[in-house]
Amino acid sequence: MTVVVGWTPDARGHAALVRGAREARLHGEELLVVNATTGTAAVDDRYAGADDVADVRTLLGLLDVEAEVRQPVVRDVPDALLGIADEVGATMLVIGIRHRSPVGKFLLGSTAQRILLDARCPVLAVKAGEER
Amino acid sequence: MTDALLTGLSLALTPENLLYAVVGVLLGTAVGVLPGIGPAMTVALLLPVTYNVEPSAALILFAGIYYGGMYGGSTTSILLNTPGESSSVITALEGNKMAKAGRAAQALATAAIGSFVAGTIGTILLVALAPTVAEWVVVLGAPSYFALMVLALVAVTTVLGSSRLRGFIALALGLTIGLVGTATGQARLTFGNPLLADGIDIVVVAVAIFAVGEALWVAAHLRRRPLEIIPVGRPWMDRADWRRSWKPWLRGTAFGFPFGALPAGGAEMPTFLSYVTERRLAGKHRDEFGKGAIEGVAGPEAANNASAAGTLVPLLAIGLPTTATAAVILAAMQGYGLQPGPQLFEAEPELVWTLLASLFVANTLLLVINLPLAPLWARLLRIPRPYLYAGILFFAVLGAYSVNFQWFDVALLALFGALGFAMRRFGLPVLPLIVGVILGPRLEEQLGQALQLSGGDVAALWSEPVAVVVYVVIAALLLGPLVLRLIPGRQGPERLADQVDELEEEVRR
Numbered sequence: 001m002t003v004v005v006g007w008t009p010d011a012r013g014h015a016a017l018v019r020g021a022r023e024a025r026l027h028g029e030e031l032l033v034v035n036a037t038t039g040t041a042a043v044d045d046r047y048a049g050a051d052d053v054a055d056v057r058t059l060l061g062l063l064d065v066e067a068e069v070r071q072p073v074v075r076d077v078p079d080a081l082l083g084i085a086d087e088v089g090a091t092m093l094v095i096g097i098r099h100r101s102p103v104g105k106f107l108l109g110s111t112a113q114r115i116l117l118d119a120r121c122p123v124l125a126v127k128a129g130e131e132r
Numbered sequence: 133m134t135d136a137l138l139t140g141l142s143l144a145l146t147p148e149n150l151l152y153a154v155v156g157v158l159l160g161t162a163v164g165v166l167p168g169i170g171p172a173m174t175v176a177l178l179l180p181v182t183y184n185v186e187p188s189a190a191l192i193l194f195a196g197i198y199y200g201g202m203y204g205g206s207t208t209s210i211l212l213n214t215p216g217e218s219s220s221v222i223t224a225l226e227g228n229k230m231a232k233a234g235r236a237a238q239a240l241a242t243a244a245i246g247s248f249v250a251g252t253i254g255t256i257l258l259v260a261l262a263p264t265v266a267e268w269v270v271v272l273g274a275p276s277y278f279a280l281m282v283l284a285l286v287a288v289t290t291v292l293g294s295s296r297l298r299g300f301i302a303l304a305l306g307l308t309i310g311l312v313g314t315a316t317g318q319a320r321l322t323f324g325n326p327l328l329a330d331g332i333d334i335v336v337v338a339v340a341i342f343a344v345g346e347a348l349w350v351a352a353h354l355r356r357r358p359l360e361i362i363p364v365g366r367p368w369m370d371r372a373d374w375r376r377s378w379k380p381w382l383r384g385t386a387f388g389f390p391f392g393a394l395p396a397g398g399a400e401m402p403t404f405l406s407y408v409t410e411r412r413l414a415g416k417h418r419d420e421f422g423k424g425a426i427e428g429v430a431g432p433e434a435a436n437n438a439s440a441a442g443t444l445v446p447l448l449a450i451g452l453p454t455t456a457t458a459a460v461i462l463a464a465m466q467g468y469g470l471q472p473g474p475q476l477f478e479a480e481p482e483l484v485w486t487l488l489a490s491l492f493v494a495n496t497l498l499l500v501i502n503l504p505l506a507p508l509w510a511r512l513l514r515i516p517r518p519y520l521y522a523g524i525l526f527f528a529v530l531g532a533y534s535v536n537f538q539w540f541d542v543a544l545l546a547l548f549g550a551l552g553f554a555m556r557r558f559g560l561p562v563l564p565l566i567v568g569v570i571l572g573p574r575l576e577e578q579l580g581q582a583l584q585l586s587g588g589d590v591a592a593l594w595s596e597p598v599a600v601v602v603y604v605v606i607a608a609l610l611l612g613p614l615v616l617r618l619i620p621g622r623q624g625p626e627r628l629a630d631q632v633d634e635l636e637e638e639v640r641r
């Protein structure tokens with residue numbers, strides 16, 4: 001069985017990753033780290049570069065977790081994450097979330113919200129700086 | 133001449149013209165930064181503004197966009213390793229290596245200051261040369277003009293791009309589009325449609341090929357793995373960087389300007405030559421090439437800006453465009469009823485000198501907005517392409533419709549947009565097409581004039597010495613590579629594109 005982490009190279013992605021690694025180790029499961037992008041902009045800050053991925057592998061090595069990192073280019077990030085979770089039969093999906101302002105809620109759809117509502121497995125939502 | 137230039141400067145610095153210059157350089161830098169969107173597309177999209185704006189203001193705007201595109205392209209090359217413009221392909225070689233080694237700030241600085249130095253020297257040369265060339269050209273008759281235009285067409289077709297055959301196919305397409313209409317009194321390719329009787333407006337063709345074609349192409353390749361951008365602070369250089377940069381700047385200018393001024397202009401060749409020269413002359417820094425040598429950024433960046441200035445010599449003095457952007461600017465001038473060439477300097481001295489003076493203004497503005505703001509410009513790369521191209525298509529349709537306020541032009545836009553897409557799909561260069569559309573009718577006009585004066589005697593075409601010389605050059609351009617290939621034991625000369633590929637491989641190794 002697998003724990004799937006929706007990871008981005010930022011603080012909340014990091015929080016989700018660390019938490020996901022702990023859950024995987026705790027339950028003796030595999031870890032699948034997913035970093036997806038729509039690939040419509042020349043530069044996407046939430047898409048990890050080679051250095052970020054190398055850092056993650058080092059970190060996971062230190063935490064002693066067997067993990068796979070996937071970086072697909074997809075039409076829609078939440079759908080892709082949910083699809084991958086279904087595909088590998090995830091026992092848990094770990095995502096990082098952040099506080100959103102009213103204006104932000106009005107203007108932008110939330111990736112996290114759609115994952116929480118549509119996931120067919122338990123979702124663990126982690127905020128940056130709150131992992132213990 | 134100094135008086136004329138000062139008058140021009142005072143006109144260029146009026147609030148209105150200054151505003152157009154600022155808008156031009158801002159737009160130019162923005163489109164230069166964005167890969168796929170270039171100054172040619174931008175000027176094409178803005179062609180409809182020429183209906184409402186004074187000629188001098190519009191030309192100042194376009195010149196600002198042209199110069200700005202050269203600056204913006206280098207930012208993308210250096211930070212993203214993807215050239216924003218074809219003219220900054222070479223810059224990416226060393227520039228991105230410098231950025232990866234933590235010297236992005238110095239690379240951006242030497243590119244911006246080098247562009248300024250080269251742009252300023254290039255513009256001074258332009259101011260000095262263009263009127264002289266115009267005076268020299270004024271004595272030429274129709275046969276010589278005809279020959280010069282043929283030279284320009286042959287040169288943009290054969291010298292650049294990956295294949296001559298593809299170049300000539302694109303040229304044939306362009307000349308065919310240029311034939312449509314009843315300019316000769318006979319209806320040609322109008323298919324009995326009265327809406328085609330006046331010919332196809334160049335605005336529609338340019339917008340379709342550059343904007344719609346590119347938008348369709350991007351839509352077909354929408355999702356691409358995002359590139360890693362290298363974070364950078366404010367560009368700066370220390371004393372050692374200055375010492376290593378100033379000679380490449382000057383040498384790059386020396387390469388760029390003449391190549392820009394030649395009918396086979398463009399910035400690809402001089403940037404390539406500048407890079408190779410700097411690598412040869414690097415001395416003790418030779419080892420740094422391939423790892424991020426500042427000379428390899430300074431030289432080519434100076435060369436591409438100098439060539440932009442050089443391109444304006446044949447454009448203003450003879451009316452010959454040698455780059456896609458120059459071709460579209462020429463279309464704008466024709467839209468105003470201005471005939472570039474020697475007559476322009478006599479008939480519209482104020483306009484010409486305002487334009488020339490505004491080039492200095494634009495160049496200075498570009499240094500000011502690029503040096504401190506480079507990181508900000510790089511943020512544009514985060515805009516999702518669907519938003520960008522939705523905007524571009526909107527303005528493209530608006531522009532095509534505003535030509536005659538007829539749906540027919542929008543239909544033509546879609547048709548030629550599909551053609552633009554197909555050309556990209558099959559690797560046909562768009563420059564020969566656009567130059568063909570613009571020069572084709574003028575070529576025919578000169579031919580008609582020459583033959584009329586001679587009473588139909590074809591020999592009149594080579595009756596002027598200048599024309600003969602030009603035909604010899606054309607023959608050399610066309611036959612040279614074939615002859616060289618026939619000499620045993622010698623490979624034909626390599627195409628520029630192949631050489632650049634080779635160079636890239638060598639550096640990347």
